[in-house]
Amino acid sequence: MAEVVLKNVYKTYGENVNVVKDFNLEVKEKEFIVFVGPSGCGKSTTLRMIAGLEEISDGELYLQDEFANFLEPKERNLAFVFQSYALYPTMSVYENIAFSLRVRKVNKDEVDKRVREVAEMLGLTAVLPNRPKDLSGGQKQRVAIGNAIIRNPKLLLMDEPLSNLDAKLRTQMRVELAKIHEKLQNTIIYVTHDQIEAMTLGTRIVVMKDGIIQQVDSPKKLYQNPINRFVASFIGSPSMNFMDGRIQINGDHMYFDVLTKSRFDEKSKFLLPNKVKRALEDRFIRGNEAILGIRPEKFSYKQKSENDQYIDVWVHARELLGSDIYAYFEFQGKQMIASVPADTEVEVDSHVRLYIDLTDACVFDKETEENYMYIDSREEKRA
Amino acid sequence: MSETVVTDTVTTSAIKGRDAAMSMAVAEAKERQKIKQKHRKIKNMSLRILANTLMALIVLCPLLYAISVAFMPSGELFTMDMNILPKHPTLVNFAQALVKIPLAKFVINSFLVAGLITIGQIVSCSLAAFSFSFLEYKGKDLLFMLVMATMMVPGEAVIISNYLTVSGLGWLDTYKGLIIPYLTSAMGIFLFRQFYLSFPISLYESAKIDGCSNLRFVLKILIPLTKSAIGAMAVYTFINAWNMYMWPLLVTGSDQMRTVQIGIGMLNSVDAQSISLMIAGVVMIILPSISIFIVGQKQLIRGMFSGAVKG
Ligand SMILES: Nc1ncnc2c1ncn2[C@@H]1O[C@H](COP(=O)(O)OP(=O)(O)O)[C@@H](O)[C@H]1O
Ligand SMILES: [Mg+2]
Numbered sequence: 001m002a003e004v005v006l007k008n009v010y011k012t013y014g015e016n017v018n019v020v021k022d023f024n025l026e027v028k029e030k031e032f033i034v035f036v037g038p039s040g041c042g043k044s045t046t047l048r049m050i051a052g053l054e055e056i057s058d059g060e061l062y063l064q065d066e067f068a069n070f071l072e073p074k075e076r077n078l079a080f081v082f083q084s085y086a087l088y089p090t091m092s093v094y095e096n097i098a099f100s101l102r103v104r105k106v107n108k109d110e111v112d113k114r115v116r117e118v119a120e121m122l123g124l125t126a127v128l129p130n131r132p133k134d135l136s137g138g139q140k141q142r143v144a145i146g147n148a149i150i151r152n153p154k155l156l157l158m159d160e161p162l163s164n165l166d167a168k169l170r171t172q173m174r175v176e177l178a179k180i181h182e183k184l185q186n187t188i189i190y191v192t193h194d195q196i197e198a199m200t201l202g203t204r205i206v207v208m209k210d211g212i213i214q215q216v217d218s219p220k221k222l223y224q225n226p227i228n229r230f231v232a233s234f235i236g237s238p239s240m241n242f243m244d245g246r247i248q249i250n251g252d253h254m255y256f257d258v259l260t261k262s263r264f265d266e267k268s269k270f271l272l273p274n275k276v277k278r279a280l281e282d283r284f285i286r287g288n289e290a291i292l293g294i295r296p297e298k299f300s301y302k303q304k305s306e307n308d309q310y311i312d313v314w315v316h317a318r319e320l321l322g323s324d325i326y327a328y329f330e331f332q333g334k335q336m337i338a339s340v341p342a343d344t345e346v347e348v349d350s351h352v353r354l355y356i357d358l359t360d361a362c363v364f365d366k367e368t369e370e371n372y373m374y375i376d377s378r379e380e381k382r383a
Numbered sequence: 384m385s386e387t388v389v390t391d392t393v394t395t396s397a398i399k400g401r402d403a404a405m406s407m408a409v410a411e412a413k414e415r416q417k418i419k420q421k422h423r424k425i426k427n428m429s430l431r432i433l434a435n436t437l438m439a440l441i442v443l444c445p446l447l448y449a450i451s452v453a454f455m456p457s458g459e460l461f462t463m464d465m466n467i468l469p470k471h472p473t474l475v476n477f478a479q480a481l482v483k484i485p486l487a488k489f490v491i492n493s494f495l496v497a498g499l500i501t502i503g504q505i506v507s508c509s510l511a512a513f514s515f516s517f518l519e520y521k522g523k524d525l526l527f528m529l530v531m532a533t534m535m536v537p538g539e540a541v542i543i544s545n546y547l548t549v550s551g552l553g554w555l556d557t558y559k560g561l562i563i564p565y566l567t568s569a570m571g572i573f574l575f576r577q578f579y580l581s582f583p584i585s586l587y588e589s590a591k592i593d594g595c596s597n598l599r600f601v602l603k604i605l606i607p608l609t610k611s612a613i614g615a616m617a618v619y620t621f622i623n624a625w626n627m628y629m630w631p632l633l634v635t636g637s638d639q640m641r642t643v644q645i646g647i648g649m650l651n652s653v654d655a656q657s658i659s660l661m662i663a664g665v666v667m668i669i670l671p672s673i674s675i676f677i678v679g680q681k682q683l684i685r686g687m688f689s690g691a692v693k694g
Contacts, residue, residue: 051592052592053588053592073588074592074594082589083585086588089608090604090607090608099590099593099595100592100593100595103594147589
């Protein structure tokens with residue numbers, strides 16, 4: 001049974017400001033879905049439409065196979081965790097967690113039992129008598145989650161629940177959220193603008209831009225198989241590097257001809273590996289212009305195979321991040337990043353030859369920015 | 384300690400001595416500074432208290448004089464002498480005032496009217512403000528503007544038409560006529576709305592998803608949150624209603640319905656020479672307003688300002 005289905009859903013403000021456009025999604029039971037995208041792309045609006053806090057301008061919403069466009073929020077049997085926590089300031093933590101059961105007139109003993117269970121699970125037992133204002137940010141967030149999960153809702157919606165926490169606490173809460181999901185086995189739709197959160201939490205990720213779904217896929221697939229340049233650059237940290245150039249065919253070989261040469265660049269033609277070549281042969285390439293996408297970790301200071309291509313660059317900065325070093329260099333007037341193992345000798349302000357593994361590289365159309373390498377998994381199944 | 388280092392120790396002890404003397408001097412200077420600061424603080428404080436007392440005396444002058452007059456026999460008041468304090472203090476004025484008019488009945492009337500108006504305004508204003516700040520409906524902004532616009536019409540301008548309406552309903556000389564026209568106020572709606580707007584809308588949305596009804600949200604969440612605003616509003620409304628003069632004068636005719644403010648006026652018309660009598664009455668009826676103010680002043684101040692200063 002599908003938990004949530006959105007069919008051609010639109011949200012329009014005023015005359016014709018479409019904040020969400022033609023949104024189609026089917027969420028199955030027990031999935032952890034993450035909506036991710038830059039700020040203002042309509043993630044919260046979509047979530048609020050599912051919750052019934054915002055009217056649906058056009059399209060259909062089904063909850064547990066029931067038409068739900070016009071149901072009141074409380075009839076939808078879901079819970080919502082707000083970014084701002086939305087705790088009731090005059091009530092104790094206990095009452096905050098218990099509130100939705102009290103409203104439903106559940107008997108006292110049952111409420112007490114459930115509150116203590118949830119508090120135990122979230123590590124809030126010690127602060128049950130306190131008021132929200134006496135809690136730390138992390139504790140407040142836990143209370144908000146407690147208030148949401150006490151009813152054991154089948155569907156749990158969360159709108160950037162961790163964005164008010166500091167980095168360390170965020171990582172910790174992320175792990176806990178994953179645990180909670182495992183334990184409760186409910187369906188979660190989670191909104192964030194942080195792709196790391198999305199990648200670590202989601203079983204499926206919905207990448208949005210300007211109110212339009214770009215791609216819906218598992219974290220791994222999104223990373224390996226982005227549908228277009230936007231998804232490729234949004235998913236992954238540090239983000240993918242892009243080079244402008246031209247596809248050239250020379251006999252049996254296919255080359256990527258880098259458009260402008262950087263100061264130290266001698267060689268400006270990459271021989272494309274067979275996998276890329278095959279994918280490109282299948283498709284029509286308009287004007288032969290294309291964009292080559294290379295993940296930072298595909299650069300290396302050492303040549304690893306003889307198929308590796310290379311560029312000569314000037315490294316002007318580096319960042320040590322424990323297991324990796326980010327080397328910053330400029331190429332085609334844009335900043336690019338190479339991520340290399342920490343044992344590499346990376347010197348700042350030095351001339352370096354970077355080897356590139358192009359096996360998993362992406363090639364994007366110059367105009368539509370779609371990825372020629374993208375494999376539609378639905379087509380794959382059919383074939 | 385060995386012989387060889389004696390000279391050394393001598394010099395070091397000399398240095399130590401000098402250090403000690405210096406540190407003592409420093410300590411003394413510090414002590415002096417402390418005392419100086421303390422004195423300055425005390426001086427400032429006493430100056431401030433003096434200035435405030437003077438100011439308070441000037442402001443309270445009429446009230447204090449009224450209290451003094453209330454204890455004067457009327458003979459003392461109508462002389463050419465400057466009688467600030469009564470020469471022969473007497474309680475006759477108070478006794479007379481209580482006998483000449485049914486003051487107790489008036490006080491009860493006033494309490495009833497002011498109390499019901501206060502309760503009515505708090506209920507109606509908090510509900511209206513709730514709708515203006517949390518609910519979404521067509522024409523909300525226009526409606527709110529209309530409500531605010533009524534604040535710009537002076538009460539005197541509509542008092543005649545209000546009188547005609549009330550008399551048309553046959554409510555003249557009844558509690559209904561005294562109370563019902565004052566059961567809501569634009570000022571109160573505005574005050575509560577400002578308060579409610581300082582709460583995040585997600586508080587309401589969260590309650591809605593929790594399954595909480597609107598009324599329950601107001602009762603269980605908004606009212607506990609706005610206790611201080613309600614307190615301020617209650618004190619303010621009660622005092623205003625207690626001091627109403629024009630309206631009760633128009634719509635009441637019998638002793639049964641009069642409020643104290645009108646009743647006191649009667650003392651004057653019964654006997655033209657009875658200023659001291661009337662003032663005794665005034666002093667008596669001021670007591671409830673003042674005591675309400677004293678009880679509620681903390682609430683009043685907190686309520687008036689906590690909307691402005693968030694936190
Ligand atoms: N009431 C409104 N009227 C007009 N535009 C709105 C309204 N609410 C939100 N928007 C617009 O909708 C877009 C999407 O908002 P939102 O869903 O909150 O984005 P996000 O993806 O950051 O959560 C934003 O550009 C915002 O300006
Ligand atoms: Mg948002």
